[in-house]
Amino acid sequence: MKKIILLLACLFLCGCYDYKELNQIAIIGGIGIDYNEEYIVSLEIINDKKTSEGDSDTIKTAVITGRGKGFVDAFNDAIIKVDRDPYFYQMQVLLLSEEAATKGISEIFDYLLRESKINNSFYTLVTKDIKPQDILEVNSITEPVASTKIIKLLQDSSSDIKFKKDDEFDLLVSTYVKDGIDIALASLEMDDKEIAINHIAGFKGDRLQGFLRQSDSITYSLLTNKSDGIQLHSGGNVVSIYGNKLKKEFKDGKVILTFTADATIALVDEQVNFRDEEIYNKLSEEFSQVMEKDIKELIKNTRSIESDILGLGRVIYLDNPNVYEDDIGLNVEVEVKAEINVNKNGITFEVIR
């Protein structure tokens, strides 16, 4: 009996039925989705190959494209062109073209979330003025794999527009399905032959509404606490923001946004002495006003594209779901308060002039 059990265990418990060698799989780093009367799906395939004898391993990528009436048709068309088993567990980015995002993302989100072969820890971005397949084909000087380059831009670079773990695909969908808030995605564009993230794309429901201006995108990043060290300018004065918090509440029929943050002095355009505590109060007041103005500008511009990416409607929904109705966030009165506490001066007390 023991021998039979041992034999059966060897057969069934080794878990080798699904086993595939590395050279049998095609590692997908990113998916690009474009729309031009039909869906165009591009798969970025990462291969680890030796280019010639004696060379060190070089990572090569290839982009395979499929077309179809629906997203799933195009996706399957791309998959059947891959000569190995597509492996989506290492997928890092999903790129949507402006056209695909404007057409609607619900079908795409639904399919990708349900598909168990796809890991949900990737980031979703919109491409601006360039097709996703072209972005996936970019070989940067510092990073040969486009999807890895994008991830580094989103997470590690000193870019003002960053995305955190909170923006991974499943958590993005969790925001998408909530009442009273629209999703915002970072947008990719080509800037001097390099991939850059300069704007935020605002959605209404499942459709792209437009791109925010760069200054609004930075304000949005500040409000949603996606990035530390964003610099705020006022004339010639510059401070770096950290420890930012946004409190949202619904009171007396209006949404009150209270933004608080600490700041470090980066640059001052006059001869001042930082031993004088008054300078901190003066700068705090000045930057609080700048921030307040920036937030108001952001709200005005998000409303102009009819996108409630700040979740003003959700504030009302959470306070009283019975009062909530669609688009209430786009019309509700908003009061903005900003308090920037400039409390660090770096390692010098005086300004060199």
Place this chain on the structure above:
Amino acid sequence: MITRRQYIITYYYLIRALFFGTATSLLVSVTGNACYLSAIIGIGLGLIFSLILYYINKVKKEKKIVDFLDKGWCSLLGKIILFLIGVVLLNDVLVSISTMAYAFYLVSTPVIYITIALALVIFYAIKKGVKGFIRAIEILFPLSIAIFLIKSTTFFGMVHLENFKPWLNSDTFSIFNGAMIYFANTITPGILMLNFSNSDYEYKDNVKGLLLGSGTILIILVLIIGIYGMPMAKMLRYPEYMILKKVNILNFIENIENFLTIVLIIDNIVVGVLATFLVRDVVKDFIKSDTFIKWWDGLFLAIMCVICVKVFNNHYPNIMLLYKYEYILMLGLVLSLLGLILWHIKRLDK
């Protein structure tokens, strides 16, 4: 018999097991943001159940529950119910683990292979005997707690308070229904504790096991809702597995969800093994042939594998029936069994 520590640990495992793959997602989808309230009511009912369990164990002393139900038609009925509970629990374990493994890990492997692998693990554990098995799960207990602590601590940073709002916005029936789901899924495996009795055990041992097991489930519920929010949590089939993908320890230990899932599978295997023991006890009581009993476990597990694959895994609507209504069946079986046992005790007193 097993030690008090082992008794508490076994109860802890049993309380948690059925929440994986079934009860958690059902509870979240039925009760919405009021799932904590349902869970707390369920825990309260579980404490009453534990008291009854303690009372029955005190009365029957060292006897196994099958040996205790020795005379009369209610004993016969009780044994049949015990058999059914064993079958339902083992089936639940096989279906939930095989479905989950098929969905996430072994997408090309035929489900029968996954089920046979599970059956082999259960068969091996049975061959080692109850004491050996309980000792093994006692050794694995610190691992279970450690993994729970890892999950909880890494996830708390990802919890958003606004995801809990609007507070308790479910109707009374949903909250009651949720409490029943919680109660049924904790007490049904809890019935397996009737096979472990010792005069040393006290009511507080039951309470410790129940609160430890239920507490971890409650915290997992809080984390699921806090991370995903209610609309998304309701959509997911395995929310407790999906959040494991988010584990990130000190920014460098990631993608360890497969390792962490082992604990959930161990919980289920504990139920599977103890349910198979229970079924064997009942069958042994009816059929006194030693040769038959020798082959029974293998035969029973083989039949259960076929049922799991043919009736459930190949027919998703059947899995959905199990998902939606199994708790009612379990609740009916357990409450009938408790009624019969208490009636039997009353008869013995007379």
